[in-house]
Amino acid sequence: MDVPVGSNAEGVGDEAVLAATGRGRDEWFALLDEAGAGAWKHRQIASWLVGEHGVDGWWAQGITVGFEQARGIRRPGQRQDGTFEASVSRTVDLGTADALQALADVVGAELDAEPLALNLTAKHPTARFPLDGGEFVLASVSPLANGRSSIGLTWGRMPDGSRLADVKASMRGWLRTVG
Structure with a gap:
């Protein structure tokens, strides 16, 4: 499995x-x-x-x-509030602002949505995309050495774990197109 x-x-x-x-x-x-x-x-x-x-x-x-x-109190991917979350990341040869802009463009096109918030100037820039039913996708970037960045996506507030594998596969595909 x-x-x-x-x-x-x-x-x-x-x-x-x-x-x-x-x-x-x-x-x-x-x-x-x-x-x-x-x-x-x-x-x-x-x-x-x-x-x-x-x-x-x-x-x-x-x-x-x-x-x-x-102890079976929480399943992998489950948050303390009972919802589920999946995250993926990878390293790219881009600075933080360029990496987040590229990632936000990809996520926006895939979700056909604009980010609720897009902060390109923070040390760890983020873009948040609200989805139906209270779910969200958070795009984030952390600076690494030599002008590289770690880019990540988190899909949160899923009501159950039934879509975790599909969501992770989609987000991995989105990350591969950046950088």
């Missing part, structure tokens, strides 16, 4: 979690189970990791999502 969105554990290795937090995922999950975190909300779990164990906020979020996925 083709899994369109990987699990939290696939994105960040257990060695990295151990090096950054002093414990591996299994140890964190055992502590969370012991504390009864399976019945807690996402924010409460992450706050407990930060407040009780001094885990950095970014790592606490990752451990929390991993715990929720491992």
Whole structure:
């Protein structure tokens, strides 16, 4: 079966979690189970990791999502509000403003829509395209060395995960046309 969105554990290795937090995922999950975190909300779990164990906020979020996925509380691609999100990225040989303009042009043509907001001058420029039913596509760019940029697309607020694979395939195709 083709899994369109990987699990939290696939994105960040257990060695990295151990090096950054002093414990591996299994140890964190055992502590969370012991504390009864399976019945807690996402924010409460992450706050407990930060407040009780001094885990950095970014790592606490990752451990929390991993715990929720491992315990069947959240599926890969699912946000804490229950909606689903898919993201793709690639590196291009363009500066940030040129990369975002090119990406926004492609997305606008594919969606037959204008961005609600287009910010070409920010350090990390973005363009947001609102869609029917509250969904959106966010185009973003981050500067890299030597005039290159990382371009990314996020399709958010999907009501279920049934379209994740198709959405990711479409967005990957759109990224290939930039740069």
